[in-house]
Amino acid sequence: MFLLNYTLYLADNALLLGHRNSEWCGHGPVLEQDIAITNISLDLIGQARNFYQYAALLKNDGSTEDTFAYTRDIREFKNCLLTELPNGDWGQTILRQFLFSNYQYLLYEQLQHGHDQQLAAIAAKALKEVTYHLRWSSEWVIRLGDGTEESHRRMEQAIAEIWSYTGELFIPASYELEANANGIAPDLKTLEVSWLQKVNEIFTAASLSAFAKATADKVYMHKGGKQGNHTEYMGYILAELQFMQRAYPGAEW
Amino acid sequence: MLHTTDIATQPVWTILENVMDPEVPVLSVLDLGIVRHVSVNGNEVEVVITPTYTGCPAMDTIKASIQMELLAAGYSPVSVKQVLSPAWTTDWMSEEGKRKLKEYGIAPPNPKQQVCHQHLFVVDEAVQCPHCQSWHTRRISEFGSTACKALYQCNDCKEPFDYFKCH
Ligand SMILES: [Zn+2]
Numbered sequence: 001m002f003l004l005n006y007t008l009y010l011a012d013n014a015l016l017l018g019h020r021n022s023e024w025c026g027h028g029p030v031l032e033q034d035i036a037i038t039n040i041s042l043d044l045i046g047q048a049r050n051f052y053q054y055a056a057l058l059k060n061d062g063s064t065e066d067t068f069a070y071t072r073d074i075r076e077f078k079n080c081l082l083t084e085l086p087n088g089d090w091g092q093t094i095l096r097q098f099l100f101s102n103y104q105y106l107l108y109e110q111l112q113h114g115h116d117q118q119l120a121a122i123a124a125k126a127l128k129e130v131t132y133h134l135r136w137s138s139e140w141v142i143r144l145g146d147g148t149e150e151s152h153r154r155m156e157q158a159i160a161e162i163w164s165y166t167g168e169l170f171i172p173a174s175y176e177l178e179a180n181a182n183g184i185a186p187d188l189k190t191l192e193v194s195w196l197q198k199v200n201e202i203f204t205a206a207s208l209s210a211f212a213k214a215t216a217d218k219v220y221m222h223k224g225g226k227q228g229n230h231t232e233y234m235g236y237i238l239a240e241l242q243f244m245q246r247a248y249p250g251a252e253w
Numbered sequence: 254m255l256h257t258t259d260i261a262t263q264p265v266w267t268i269l270e271n272v273m274d275p276e277v278p279v280l281s282v283l284d285l286g287i288v289r290h291v292s293v294n295g296n297e298v299e300v301v302i303t304p305t306y307t308g309c310p311a312m313d314t315i316k317a318s319i320q321m322e323l324l325a326a327g328y329s330p331v332s333v334k335q336v337l338s339p340a341w342t343t344d345w346m347s348e349e350g351k352r353k354l355k356e357y358g359i360a361p362p363n364p365k366q367q368v369c370h371q372h373l374f375v376v377d378e379a380v381q382c383p384h385c386q387s388w389h390t391r392r393i394s395e396f397g398s399t400a401c402k403a404l405y406q407c408n409d410c411k412e413p414f415d416y417f418k419c420h
Contacts (some may be wrong), residue, residue, distance in 0.1 A: 031405065032394035039396040046308020050337065119340035124306050128340065128420055132395065139373050205373075 003176035005059045005078065006066065006185060007119065009175065009226060011051030012079035015064060015069055017046030019241055020087055029090050029145055040097065043129040050122045057118075074235055075228040078173070082165040084225070084234050091144050091151065092158040098137035099162070102198050103169050103191075105134045110186035119184060138202050139151035145206025155208055163211070167221025170195070176226075261293040265300070268322050270333035275314045276399050276415075279357045282315060286345025289336060298328045305420070306400040328407040329411045343420045355383045360405065380416045392416075 021041035028034025052065035082100060087093045108130060111123035144151040170192040172180070179185035196215075203211045224230070243249055269288055271322070274280045282288050290301040300319055304312045316333045323331040343362035352363035361379045382390050387409040394404045395418070402415040 032396070035398070036394060036396035039400055042308040042310070042400060044308070046306065051308060067277045117338075121336075121340075122302075122307075125304075125340040129307055129400075135373060136395065142373070232420065 002175040002182075003116065003184070004055055005173075005175035006179040007051050007055045007058060009078040009173070010119070011048045011068065012077050013083050013100075013104075014044045014051065015048035016077070016079040016083040016237065017083065017096075018042075018048060018154065019237060020083065020085075021093070021097070022035065023087055023114040024093065027210070033090075037093070037097075040133050040136075043126070043133070047122065047126045047129075050125075054122065066245070070242050071091050071249075074230055077234065077238075078226050078228060080115060080165070080168050081222050081225040081231055082169065084231060084237060085162060085165060086233055088161065089154060092141045092161060094137055095155065095158040096124050096162055097133065098141045099114065099166055099199070101130055101134040101137050102195055104220055105130045105189050106194050107186060110191070112186075114185060115183040141208075142206040145208040152207065155206065159203075159208060159211060164219050165222050168223040168225060171221075171223055171226075173226040183194065262291045264326070265293060265298055265328070268326055269300070269319065269361050272315070272318050272322055274311060275318075276311050277354070277357070277359065279353045280350050282316060282319065284347045284350030284353065286347065286350075287341060293328075296327070296329055297331075298323055299332045299334060301334045301336055303336050303339075305341050309400055311399075331376070341420070343417065346417075354417055358383050358414060359402070361407065362417045362419045364419075378419075381407055382410060382412065384412045385410040387403055390414075 018041045021037050021044065022038045024034060025041070026034065028037055030103060048069070049065050052068045055068060056063045082096060085096065087096075105127070108123040108127045112127060114120050114123075141155065145155045146152070169186045172188050176185055176188065180187055199211060203209075218237050222231075266283070269283050270281050272282045274282065274285055279356050285305065286306060287302050288300060292299045292301075300323070301318070302312075302315070313337070316335070316375075319333050320331050346362060355360040360383050363378060363380065378392070379388055380390050380392075381388050382405075385407060387407055389408040390405050391408060392403060393406055393413070397404045397415055397418075401417055401420065403418045404413065405416045406413045
């Protein structure tokens, strides 16, 4: 059971962030970056499909990748709150992508050597793409943070806006603890140290100070997504994502 | 390299030579290096493929094309199985495939060691313009029209072009 839940956790993170990023399609600040964010979206939804397909195999009750994505209710989704937050401005989207890609990179790096063969294969495959996401988003955090007065102000504002949603990434749910005990998933405490190091490195290069303030203040961290307790934004996402399958069950195109 | 051919599988490989990537129609699935294994048992065929990119939307079309071509050739049942490990790399693209790509106007992937690392703001990878052969080119974006390509422009002939990026 923990393996199914852990697989769904990985899938839901990828699906939700992929969906959020896809909202930029046709609205990006410049064409090349519109294409970049939607490419990242495609990679993430591809990852979600691989994880859901594996989850369907594990569950073995007729569930498919589609039923997981389109017919589960809000409380069954295990994604971190960070992935479901609204996009905000371009700076906030970039920042969220950096914070999450940094997490995903470190996570998959370990997962690919874990004891579950299929999760390891999906992670090894996706890691190549996540490397691009992390490099791209890191460069943009630096460019915007160290850019104009306005871009700098907006990046500081974005950190203030979403930093309190990052703590959850490293607070293990029961299925993560079990996956770790079984040699499948990494220990989140160790992961957090490397993650913070990278954040510090990039924020320093970007002349962003809000991070230092946020950690010094020990801001309150929101949590609950991993257990299915979501923000008020989640219902709206599912309404859009699931409408077709709910209105016309089994519809194909 | 990967193709263990024998009398029974040879005709299948020949058919696969003519199954094209829908997004880069000069490349066959063999040129791309995504066919990992073929087994034939009487009329029954199994083809094992691996995706280029996790989210590549062409995979479903490729799967269907392989199935159609083999069914049309009289094989039945035909199953196309997808595996993820080991992960696809541009190293598996055939030399013939690289040549065809360049002719088609897409710069073929450079040898692997040049990118695929995490360093920021690195100097653009040297990519040769497929139109005028100049090395004097620059990267516009590392994400292009499909997951497997980056956008470049030639500083000499000024033409923009796609680069099938190293993976
Ligand atoms: Zn040129």
